[in-house]
Amino acid sequence: MTTENKSIVQRALAGLIDTGDVDALAPFLSDDFVHHRPGTTTSTKVEWLAAVRAALVPLAGMQVELHQVLAEGDHVVVYSRRWLPDAGPEIAVVDIWRIDDGLIAEAWEIIEPVGRVAANLAWWQPAEH
Template sequence: MNETSETARNKAVAVHAFNEFAAGNLDVLRTTLRDDFIEHSPGNPSGREAFIAFVAQAPVARARLALKRVIAEGDYVVMHYHMTTDDAPRGVAVVDIWRLVDGQIAEHWDVVQPVPEDARTPHGMF
């Protein structure tokens, strides 16, 4: 597989999984995450089943997720999105970094930043 088609496939897998998850389909994680999935965020468990159980109870499972941009290169897909809840309407800006192997997500890193008041971000967060 050449670099372009691998990148396109990985981007398509990640975007499909994101859209399904954002629509409330947590089961998409069972087919998208590898069994030996590695999580790099502090406090989050590694392993597909442990991670799914954790995420099912986390605020992200009930949040609104608005995808703003996707950047992909080879094995890596980076997603930038806005996550909001009824309790936190300003929400947080999230950047997820996914590494894919053979069409499944093998590793995950993230960066999360609270969205401040509009006056503090004259050019916007997104």
């Protein structure tokens, strides 16, 4: 099951990363798919695919390196680094995907700008002004 779930996520991401084709991602998502962001922000399958589609123009040419793909049970975790062409900003991303009945049912996404990593190591300290 773990290997199969990992393969589902890898195939879904490959279609999007390699071609930029959001429609290639859609068949891997369940109809009741939910995407979560920190806080209370969630979106449905239709909303999330629309957001991904809208981001394709400003993020055209974005490079993605998958560094880790880990799976256990019905969850797959992907750690990647992404950056824009021409030395644009770089981000580190952790995606957690939950697979149900062969489809991606839920996703969680955490994004950290690499340029702010040092500041985030002491997130509990008051900001200096």
